[in-house]
Amino acid sequence: MLYLPINEIFSSIQGEGPYVGVRQIFLRLPGCNLTCPYCDTFVDKLPRLSMEVIPGSRTFQYYDNPLELKFLLDLLLKFNFVRHHSLSFTGGEPLLWNRELAQFIPLVKEKGLKIYLETNGTLPDRLDSLLPLLDIISMDIKLPFNGQVFWNEHCRFLIKSKQVKNFFIKIVLSNTSQFSDIKTARELIADIDPDIPTILQPVTAVRETVPPKPRQMLEWQDYFLESLKNVRIIPQTHILQGQL
Ligand code: SF4
Structure with missing residues (x-):
């Protein structure tokens, strides 16, 4: 019997990218292999899952982690x-x-819900078993930070993700983003498929991170559009509404 730790479950709007505004059930899993400087999420594994009972109410029920997969499905079916x-x-x-998700996702799909994966796009080997199960992939391209670069991982991830029809890339940009990295990101996408929808997301100010100036964002969009066909600037919108 497989178990999965979950930090949060809630029903809210998608706040990023081309699906902005659609209603989704969110399942927030703990742990991350990166430490992005602008991260606004508590990623450590929590002893208990918080599940928002009425959407938007900030009233939660709590369940001990980890959860057996069938029990987790029953919780989701409350929505x-x-x-x-x-x-x-x-x-x-x-x-x-990925191992647990490969078991859990078919249970959800049987109930008729589509599957949307948000990923930092750096673990291509873990994607294989899930690819046939995913309806939408939102893949980040992480520009290098703290001496860490991810171009090889991103390249492999991109090639695999392209098999999923609804696949798009998101790049978070700040006032310290380097043109040389932006150039590499553009070349990476253009070499694989210039039709891949690409979202430029100005960073939401967290701690010391500062978003680029509006003019800078437009210049970068112009630059991407020289090689790519579908490039949009979309900030995080759920923040504006105070949504989870
Ligand atoms: S990949 Fe996402 S969750 Fe992980 S550190 Fe970066 S922003 Fe945070």
């Missing part, structure tokens, strides 16, 4: 699946739990 566009696996980095 009306028909009113939700999809189930979003977010984190942390959900692919750290």
Whole structure:
């Protein structure tokens, strides 16, 4: 019997990328293999899962971690699946739990809900068993930070993810983003497929991170559009509404 630790479950709007505004059930998994400087998420494994009982109420029920997969499905079924566009696996980095997800996702799909994966795009080997189960992949391209670079991992991840019809890339940009890294990101995407939708997301100010100036964002969008066909600037919108 497989178990999965979950930090949060809630029903809210998707706040990022091309699916902004659709209603989703969010399942936040603990743990991450990265330490991005702008991270606004508590990623450590919590002893208890918090589940928001009424969407937007900030009233939670708590369950001990980890959860048996069938019990977790029963918790999700408390939400009306028909009113939700999809189930979003977010984190942390959900692919750290790829073995468990390969067992759990078919149970959810049997109930008719689409599967949306948010991932930092650095663990391509963990994607294989999940690829046939995913309906939408939101893959980050992480520009290098603290001496860490991910181009090789991103390249392999991109090639695999392209098999999923609804696949897009998100790049978070700040006022310290380097042109040389932006150039590498553009070349990476253009070499694989210039049709891949690419979202430029100005960072939400957290701690010392500062978003780029509006003019800078437009210049970078112009630059991406020289090689790519579908490039949009979309900030995090759920923050504006105070949504989870
Ligand atoms: S990949 Fe996401 S969850 Fe992990 S540290 Fe970066 S922003 Fe935070």
